[in-house]
Amino acid sequence: MSVRVKGTDTAIRIRWIPRYTALERYLHWGHTLTFILLTMTGMVLFFPFLAPLARGEAGQFMRLVHRVSAVLFAAVPVSYAVLQPRRLLLTLKELRFGRDDIGWLKGAIPYYLLGRHVDMPPQGRWNTGEKMNAVILVSGTIIFVLTGALMWFGKGVLPVWVFQAAVIVHDLTMFATVSMFIIHFYLAVAHPLMWQSLVSMRYGVISESYAREHHAKWYYGEEQAKKLYEQAKAKAAAHGKAE
Amino acid sequence: MGKVAMLYDSSKCTACRGCQVACKQWNDLPGTLTKNRGSYENPPDLSPYTWTRIRFIEKYEGGQMRWLFLAQGCMHCTDAACVKVCPTGALKHHPMGLVTLEQDLCNGCGYCTQFCPFHIPRLLTDALTGKGKSFKCTFCMDRVTNGEKPACVKTCPPGAFSFGERNEMIAKGRARVLYLQKNGYPNANLYGDVLLGSLGRMYVLLDKPEGYGLPVSPVSPALTHVWQDWVQPIVSVSFGVTALAAVTAFFIARRHIRMEEVE
Numbered sequence: 219m220s221v222r223v224k225g226t227d228t229a230i231r232i233r234w235i236p237r238y239t240a241l242e243r244y245l246h247w248g249h250t251l252t253f254i255l256l257t258m259t260g261m262v263l264f265f266p267f268l269a270p271l272a273r274g275e276a277g278q279f280m281r282l283v284h285r286v287s288a289v290l291f292a293a294v295p296v297s298y299a300v301l302q303p304r305r306l307l308l309t310l311k312e313l314r315f316g317r318d319d320i321g322w323l324k325g326a327i328p329y330y331l332l333g334r335h336v337d338m339p340p341q342g343r344w345n346t347g348e349k350m351n352a353v354i355l356v357s358g359t360i361i362f363v364l365t366g367a368l369m370w371f372g373k374g375v376l377p378v379w380v381f382q383a384a385v386i387v388h389d390l391t392m393f394a395t396v397s398m399f400i401i402h403f404y405l406a407v408a409h410p411l412m413w414q415s416l417v418s419m420r421y422g423v424i425s426e427s428y429a430r431e432h433h434a435k436w437y438y439g440e441e442q443a444k445k446l447y448e449q450a451k452a453k454a455a456a457h458g459k460a461e
Numbered sequence: 462m463g464k465v466a467m468l469y470d471s472s473k474c475t476a477c478r479g480c481q482v483a484c485k486q487w488n489d490l491p492g493t494l495t496k497n498r499g500s501y502e503n504p505p506d507l508s509p510y511t512w513t514r515i516r517f518i519e520k521y522e523g524g525q526m527r528w529l530f531l532a533q534g535c536m537h538c539t540d541a542a543c544v545k546v547c548p549t550g551a552l553k554h555h556p557m558g559l560v561t562l563e564q565d566l567c568n569g570c571g572y573c574t575q576f577c578p579f580h581i582p583r584l585l586t587d588a589l590t591g592k593g594k595s596f597k598c599t600f601c602m603d604r605v606t607n608g609e610k611p612a613c614v615k616t617c618p619p620g621a622f623s624f625g626e627r628n629e630m631i632a633k634g635r636a637r638v639l640y641l642q643k644n645g646y647p648n649a650n651l652y653g654d655v656l657l658g659s660l661g662r663m664y665v666l667l668d669k670p671e672g673y674g675l676p677v678s679p680v681s682p683a684l685t686h687v688w689q690d691w692v693q694p695i696v697s698v699s700f701g702v703t704a705l706a707a708v709t710a711f712f713i714a715r716r717h718i719r720m721e722e723v724e
């Protein structure tokens with residue numbers, strides 16, 4: 219595909235490489251939509267200032283929407299596991315954390331906030347931040363389903379302390395996941411360095427140059443990425459000394 | 462009028478269940494078909510349709526059975542866990558010391574049924590959709606705020622129920638307990654004068670509270686406070702902080718990162 223550079227006649231050819239399957243993208247947006255619905259209808263019960271929306275018929279409707287969305291929300295990972303079990307396993311395997319992640323975390327603020335070109339250790343298909351987001355959402359989803367089921371079906375069946383604990387864990391999970399969601403939303407929608415992530419979640423592809431720069435371990439493979447990174451670092455050090 | 466209370470004297474109750482009937486009549490609650498379980502106690506439990514009932518506790522002493530009677534219903538706690546957890550404000554404190562329940566506002570979430578230390582509110586609900594309403598004794602708010610006694614109190618033939626200013630009821634209960642202790646009931650005690658900030662329903666008991674199946678020291682569950690006093694405020698503030706941080710980051714990043722340099 220070629221893209222015309224704004225205000226010029228120059229056309230650039232961009233090579234796009236696949237990052238997500240179509241199913242992965244549908245499920246991502248399905249999860250996003252149901253998550254937003256669940257957050258909105260759950261908050262109504264949670265925040266005292268939203269009490270007017272929780273009352274009577276309106277409140278019953280909110281709770282019904284919460285329950286319907288909850289089923290769809292839980293169906294997302296299940297369909298992934300059923301339809302593309304190998305992809306799911308490979309994806310989960312990518313969630314390993316290592317030395318490069320510590321380096322990434324150290325460099326993240328100057329890089330993403332201040333735009334300084336600090337050396338960032340090479341990343342896989344997902345960078346450290348994306349992996350953290352995934353870990354919190356995957357574990358959050360599991361906890362939501364478990365505690366939500368207890369609150370849904372446990373009343374009068376289980377000892378009251380189980381219900382009491384489930385509400386609190388459900389709320390704390392909401393806290394963790396919604397906080398992550400706010401950051402995720404900002405990075406994906408409003409951050410200048412991340413726009414290609416949004417593209418890849420929309421079209422499933424990412425440009426070659428972006429992959430090379432931001433996801434080197436995925437693009438070059440682990441070994442090669444590491445070698446290139448060491449070389450670049452040595453060069454920069456030498457350059458620094460010469461100055 | 463300040464805070465009121467009803468005082469139920471177990472030693473005067475004859476278990477005629479007039480209060481049960483009067484409650485159903487005044488509050489327009491249907492009767493329900495029940496089965497003989499080998500006890501006079503009937504219905505077997507509180508329900509959305511039964512807001513008060515007489516418990517028949519069978520106590521055996523030296524081969525002799527003796528009944529302990531108790532008028533079960535909402536205790537109208539000053540520190541009411543149900544009011545604290547209700548997300549709609551359907552459950553409210555009335556300045557007269559009643560804990561009222563407005564059905565119109567209730568959305569049937571059932572939190573009150575899970576947090577009340579006396580297991581009083583009952584839910585009429587569809588387990589699947591969650592559509593429902595909670596029910597419990599409202600202290601006949603409509604009567605009491607208009608200068609009438611609650612229906613159960615008014616109807617009681619032996620006068621086991623009294624109703625009035627809370628301090629007066631406490632004094633009356635204490636005097637009665639002293640009298641009973643001197644006259645063959647050494648375990649007699651007043652239940653509710655100091656519990657949970659004092660209860661709107663107090664009992665003169667002939668035996669220890671355990672004997673009546675009452676919690677000796679009811680407290681609103683610790684998790685009520687963790688939830689309402691810690692989790693809710695902290696989460697509210699933290700969300701604000703996170704959102705603010707994201708907005709700030711947006712402006713900082715926009716100043717420092719030029720799109721032209723981004724590929």
Ligand code: HEM
Pocket residue numbers: 253256257259260261263264281282284285288289291292362363365366367369370385388389391392395396548570591
């Ligand atoms: C499969 C997933 C989920 C299930 C089964 C579920 C189920 C429930 C149930 C049964 C309730 C109690 C209210 C009622 O009975 O209708 C509830 C409350 C709530 N849910 Fe969920 N939920 C799920 C996911 C979520 C998600 C993703 C969020 C937000 C990010 C969320 C936030 C809340 C909140 C804030 C409350 C109110 C708790 C309170 O009153 O403090 N839930 N949920």
Ligand code: SF4
Pocket residue numbers: 534535536537538541542543544560576577578579580581582597
């Ligand atoms: S007895 Fe239960 S329902 Fe009644 S006021 Fe106390 S906490 Fe609420």
Ligand code: SF4
Pocket residue numbers: 546547548549550551552562566567568569570571572573574582594595
């Ligand atoms: S069931 Fe009704 S009264 Fe009970 S906590 Fe929920 S909204 Fe309040």
